[in-house]
Amino acid sequence: MSTDNGGAIPGEVVSVESGRIEVRLDTGQVGVLSEADGLALEVGYRGVFRIERRSGEGEILLSLSQPATNTPSPAFDREFTRLRDALANHRPSPIKERTVKSPLGEERMEDWIERVDRAVSRLRKHRAKRLNDRI
Known part of the structure; x- marks a missing residue:
């Protein structure tokens, strides 16, 4: 040139x-x-x-x-203002503790164990009754 x-x-x-x-x-x-x-x-x-x-x-x-045009575009100004306002007005949400849930369902298992215990005690009672009747 x-x-x-x-x-x-x-x-x-x-x-x-x-x-x-x-x-x-x-x-x-x-x-x-x-x-x-x-x-x-x-x-x-x-x-x-x-x-x-x-x-x-x-x-x-x-x-x-x-x-040279060193001025930012109006769209940039709007986006900048929007982000600045969003950051200024941001209210952090309270952190909630997550309850750890057992993947196997602990409550369901405990209920099942209680039902099995009642059934086993009922079976033992009837077995003892049958054994007493034989003797």
């Missing part, structure tokens, strides 16, 4: 000094904004710059062709 074609090239501000703003273009070249007086750019600002000409010292003189 030629530097003298006046094409728009993305770049980043790398230095801001009194009345002088240096920009590193994505091509690797470093240029100076020729209209630095009216611009209030900070280091790290990204934009699209146009190469105007070369100075007598060989510096590349640039102008701001297209400012």
